[in-house]
Amino acid sequence: MKTPFFLLAGFLTASALAQDIPYREYEPFERYEPIVSGDLMLSGTYQHWKDPANLDFRMAGNPDENWKLNWKFMDPPFNQTVHGGHFAVDRGERLFKQLDVYGTFASCLSDRSGSPRNLRAGYPRWRADLGRVAGLEEVIEHCGAKQGRVLQNGSYDNSAISIYLASIGNGQPINIDVTAGPMKASFERGRRLFHAKAGAFNFSCASCHTHNIGKRLRGNVITTIYGDVAHYPVYRTQYMLQSLQLRFAECNLDTRTQPLRPGSQPYTDLEVFVTALTNGYPISVPAERDW
Numbered sequence: 001m002k003t004p005f006f007l008l009a010g011f012l013t014a015s016a017l018a019q020d021i022p023y024r025e026y027e028p029f030e031r032y033e034p035i036v037s038g039d040l041m042l043s044g045t046y047q048h049w050k051d052p053a054n055l056d057f058r059m060a061g062n063p064d065e066n067w068k069l070n071w072k073f074m075d076p077p078f079n080q081t082v083h084g085g086h087f088a089v090d091r092g093e094r095l096f097k098q099l100d101v102y103g104t105f106a107s108c109l110s111d112r113s114g115s116p117r118n119l120r121a122g123y124p125r126w127r128a129d130l131g132r133v134a135g136l137e138e139v140i141e142h143c144g145a146k147q148g149r150v151l152q153n154g155s156y157d158n159s160a161i162s163i164y165l166a167s168i169g170n171g172q173p174i175n176i177d178v179t180a181g182p183m184k185a186s187f188e189r190g191r192r193l194f195h196a197k198a199g200a201f202n203f204s205c206a207s208c209h210t211h212n213i214g215k216r217l218r219g220n221v222i223t224t225i226y227g228d229v230a231h232y233p234v235y236r237t238q239y240m241l242q243s244l245q246l247r248f249a250e251c252n253l254d255t256r257t258q259p260l261r262p263g264s265q266p267y268t269d270l271e272v273f274v275t276a277l278t279n280g281y282p283i284s285v286p287a288e289r290d291w
């Protein structure tokens, strides 16, 4: 009996799919909890800097201790001068006001709910109009395009608007809900990605940011992932202005892993994961980092 062609084709497709699932190694999963107290389980760094009054900046000169400072949400006090992040906030404000003359930019960004002040603390979020979970920078690009303005995700102007929006939310705790629906699914995908080994060195994000915290790498001390989102976008001497997803690209490049486009789903999932681990940390921009 002749096998009907469509059955054969179906069988071939199914077996090809089964073989196409790439083999992956993972770092051991830590018990990450998307709440502030989770940090105590992992590294105990939060106790050192949750209250600025506890920060002893003499630790800054001591490589064995300076990672505890982990100045994630504040400018290091040894540089209180004006830096590029401040200029970026000014630029972002100008662009925002140009685009928002009729209030349409702000209402597009917020999905017609609430003040621009609350935007940073509540992103990434589900966007019904886009049909997916999106980060703030992706939505800035989307809402700019509606007005014929090119604000490519990762570009200086896009990040400038993002840092301006963060600056008017300064002090607000990051607060995204990953307990249900598409946000939960995105968080879980992000968690897997964070632990998945890849690239020429077969490193995962967790290889460094979970299992090598406090170690020096090319003059940098590797920090925990907790709290990071609260000071992004960040002014870096190397890039001028770095969005969170460009940071992911840089960490990928550093470990010889193919970087992805800002706004791609894997990077957005990673952003959801690290943002949930920043829940409760107050927004603090503009922050400066060298390198």
Ligand code: HEC
Residues within 6 Å of the ligand: 072, 194, 203, 204, 205, 206, 207, 208, 209, 217, 220, 221, 222, 223, 224, 228, 234, 247, 248, 251, 252, 254, 255, 270, 274, 289
């Ligand atoms: C080879 C080790 C290594 C790997 C692997 C790595 N990173 Fe990094 N990462 C660093 C170093 C070093 C820095 C700069 C110092 C710091 O802030 O921790 C950094 C910085 C960061 C920051 C900014 C921290 C801050 O407070 O400004 C984020 C966010 C980040 N990495 C996320 C990731 C993600 C997500 C991955 C996986 C895609 C990843 N990293 C993979 C070493 C690594």
